[in-house]
Amino acid sequence: MSGAVAPGRIETAxxxxxxxxxxxxxxxxxxxxxxxxxxxxxAVIDGGADACEIGIPFSDxxxxxxxxQQANDIALEAGVTPHSIAADLRDFESPIPLATxxxxxxxxxxxxERFANMLNEAGISGSILPDIQMDESHDWISTANDNGIxxxxxxxxxxPDERLARTGELARGFVYAVGLLGITGERSELAAxxxxxxxxxxxxxxxxxxxxxxxxxxxxxVEACAVADGVIIGSxxxxxxxxxxxxxxxxxxxxxxxxxxxxxxxxxxxPPD
Amino acid sequence: xxxxxxxxxxxFGEFGGRFVPETLVPACIELEHAFADAWADQGFRDELxxxxxxxxxxxNPLTDCPRFSExxxxxxxxxxxxLNHTGSHKINNVLGQALLAKRMGKTRLVAxxxxxxxxxxxxxxxxxxxxxxxVYMGEVDMKRQELNVFRMKxxxxxxxPALSGSRTLKDAVNxxxxxxxxxxxxxxxxxxSVMGPHPYPFMVRELHRVIGTEAREQCxxxxxxxxxxxxxxxxxxxxxxxxxxxxxxxxxxxxxIEPAGGAAVGDGVPGVVHGMLSYLKQDExxxxxxxxxxxxxxxxxxxxxxxxxxxxxxxxxxxxxxxxEVIEAxxxxxxxxGIIPALECAHAxxxxxxxxxxxxxxxxxxxxxxxxxxxxxQMMGILEL
Numbered sequence: 001m002s003g004a005v006a007p008g009r010i011e012t013a014x015x016x017x018x019x020x021x022x023x024x025x026x027x028x029x030x031x032x033x034x035x036x037x038x039x040x041x042x043a044v045i046d047g048g049a050d051a052c053e054i055g056i057p058f059s060d061x062x063x064x065x066x067x068x069q070q071a072n073d074i075a076l077e078a079g080v081t082p083h084s085i086a087a088d089l090r091d092f093e094s095p096i097p098l099a100t101x102x103x104x105x106x107x108x109x110x111x112x113e114r115f116a117n118m119l120n121e122a123g124i125s126g127s128i129l130p131d132i133q134m135d136e137s138h139d140w141i142s143t144a145n146d147n148g149i150x151x152x153x154x155x156x157x158x159x160p161d162e163r164l165a166r167t168g169e170l171a172r173g174f175v176y177a178v179g180l181l182g183i184t185g186e187r188s189e190l191a192a193x194x195x196x197x198x199x200x201x202x203x204x205x206x207x208x209x210x211x212x213x214x215x216x217x218x219x220x221x222v223e224a225c226a227v228a229d230g231v232i233i234g235s236x237x238x239x240x241x242x243x244x245x246x247x248x249x250x251x252x253x254x255x256x257x258x259x260x261x262x263x264x265x266x267x268x269x270x271p272p273d
Numbered sequence: 274x275x276x277x278x279x280x281x282x283x284x285f286g287e288f289g290g291r292f293v294p295e296t297l298v299p300a301c302i303e304l305e306h307a308f309a310d311a312w313a314d315q316g317f318r319d320e321l322x323x324x325x326x327x328x329x330x331x332x333n334p335l336t337d338c339p340r341f342s343e344x345x346x347x348x349x350x351x352x353x354x355x356l357n358h359t360g361s362h363k364i365n366n367v368l369g370q371a372l373l374a375k376r377m378g379k380t381r382l383v384a385x386x387x388x389x390x391x392x393x394x395x396x397x398x399x400x401x402x403x404x405x406x407x408v409y410m411g412e413v414d415m416k417r418q419e420l421n422v423f424r425m426k427x428x429x430x431x432x433x434p435a436l437s438g439s440r441t442l443k444d445a446v447n448x449x450x451x452x453x454x455x456x457x458x459x460x461x462x463x464x465x466s467v468m469g470p471h472p473y474p475f476m477v478r479e480l481h482r483v484i485g486t487e488a489r490e491q492c493x494x495x496x497x498x499x500x501x502x503x504x505x506x507x508x509x510x511x512x513x514x515x516x517x518x519x520x521x522x523x524x525x526x527x528x529x530i531e532p533a534g535g536a537a538v539g540d541g542v543p544g545v546v547h548g549m550l551s552y553l554k555q556d557e558x559x560x561x562x563x564x565x566x567x568x569x570x571x572x573x574x575x576x577x578x579x580x581x582x583x584x585x586x587x588x589x590x591x592x593x594x595x596x597x598e599v600i601e602a603x604x605x606x607x608x609x610x611g612i613i614p615a616l617e618c619a620h621a622x623x624x625x626x627x628x629x630x631x632x633x634x635x636x637x638x639x640x641x642x643x644x645x646x647x648x649x650x651q652m653m654g655i656l657e658l
Contacts, residue, residue, distance in 0.1 A: 109555065158299045181456070
């Protein structure tokens with residue numbers, strides 16, 4: 001495994017945000033959802049995101065709840081592939097760093113090296129693979145590090161300290177703190193576990209620690225950020241893309257407004273120093 | 274040496290492993306240690322053996338099939354897992370896991386099911402041990418196997434339809450895993466085959482080893498030798514793993530029979546889904562393909578990692594049969610031996626009938642892993658009698 005790896009775009013951007021005393025906002029959108037899905041990405045950026053996760057649809061997304069599953073299915077039925085998403089992004093000049101979020105078989109089938117190359121060619125800085133935990137990740141992590149891809153790792157409420165320590169050492173970009181025991185989706189209240197796992201993860205790493213899974217409102221985001229360096233919001237965003245009204249432009253505007261609401265709430269609660 | 278302990282990484286050659294979300298890793302490690310501890314504990318073994326004897330009805334017999342044998346020109350004997358309580362081999366695994374779950378302080382069992390046999394077995398064990406039980410079953414399978422859905426409910430289990438994807442076994446596994454991610458503290462995922470993350474493929478094989486151990490002794494006693502060929506159907510591959518484990522160190526040829534519409538070993542390439550690296554039917558991008566088989570119990574695009582390993586090292590071979598061959602074979606055993614096989618087992622029968630020239634004069638042991646009662650309604654729609 002590589003020793004010193006220079007911080008990538010995601011870590012640099014999120015640290016810079018943290019250094020101002022503000023909190024990081026990282027939305028998730030499903031890649032290829034609708035022909036002009038890049039409008040959704042543009043909306044996320046306009047709304048004030050610090051980085052964005054692009055989901056590559058997978059047939060069996062075991063960490064995802066109904067909303068993201070549905071978005072997956074729609075995109076897959078439309079013929080979206082990892083390559084089509086990468087191709088779409090190649091000509092998109094993103095002012096914020098991007099990470100893909102998909103399942104390991106997509107990378108395994110393509111081959112680690114080719115997967116890393118695909119991300120680089122598309123201008124994607126990071127990779128998030130929720131179903132390959134660090135004990136199975138050695139090969140992929142070396143390939144990612146060698147190719148300058150920031151491989152995000154997860155800290156779960158069930159992780160003992162020893163695993164949190166190794167997560168902190170091996171993760172790049174940020175540490176994804178799983179807010180609750182469960183799959184992606186909004187919940188009516190923020191789980192107590194969200195703040196607790198953020199606190200525990202931060203004891204073991206200086207990387208930014210972002211809470212994801214179960215954040216369903218700007219208020220919950222603010223609550224989680226009492227300890228966390230930021231939040232990841234997925235289902236609440238994708239719901240607007242799947243269930244939102246009318247045209248793509250209208251859905252994109254609705255997403256922009258949503259991101260802006262989170263941005264404002266976070267910035268009001270945690271203004272720059 | 275094949276079919277031994279895969280070690281802490283849970284690898285059978287290159288296959289297996291533990292490809293799960295971080296949330297589940299500690300639970301898998303806890304389960305690995307709890308199983309090792311229980312399996313080494315004579316008290317646990319005694320309790321399981323007592324249940325296998327007094328509740329399941331083990332040892333079940335080895336049955337000679339003289340009329341079938343005469344018709345096809347080889348000596349066929351069957352291990353009668355169909356005679357177990359609940360009607361299939363699934364109870365062997367479930368009783369072991371339920372006892373283990375209880376020992377670990379879990380109060381709830383979660384399971385996936387295809388044909389419903391594993392779901393019925395899990396619901397049964399939950400009732401026996403006073404645990405609550407939730408079974409995920411593909412919506413398509415719930416229609417095909419109405420009888421088993423009713424049985425599970427009668428046994429006090431909640432049956433939840435899996436509505437995503439192909440709405441069959443693969444999707445039921447996804448739903449069970451999603452449940453487990455949320456309930457891991459009080460629930461045990463009672464996985465129904467030799468698949469999933471380590472330690473499941475190893476643990477489930479060990480819990481089914483009794484099939485092979487008994488059959489080996491019975492075959493020696495009856496025929497004075499090991500069989501030339503041992504065959505069983507393979508979906509995830511638990512009944513095959515159980516019977517193969519008793520003969521892997523002999524000269525017997527081991528033949529697993531996959532459905533042509535879900536032949537992971539035959540048509541798949543290595544891939545990762547449901548916690549394991551194994552042969553998997555998938556497209557060029559790594560999307561898992563939907564299996565299509567007349568048998569809900571074999572309707573699965575993957576296979577247990579140990580089978581991938583046995584295939585890769587050439588210790589076992591895997592053949593495919595079509596639904597049409599299965600429908601024909603399903604009718605042979607009732608006519609010749611007075612035994613209605615499960616559609617899953619009809620796959621092994623179909624292969625033997627097709628391979629009768631190759632098998633001529635040989636002693637062939639088949640695992641009759643389940644009885645066909647559950648399939649009668651479905652077959653009534655297909656056969657004109």
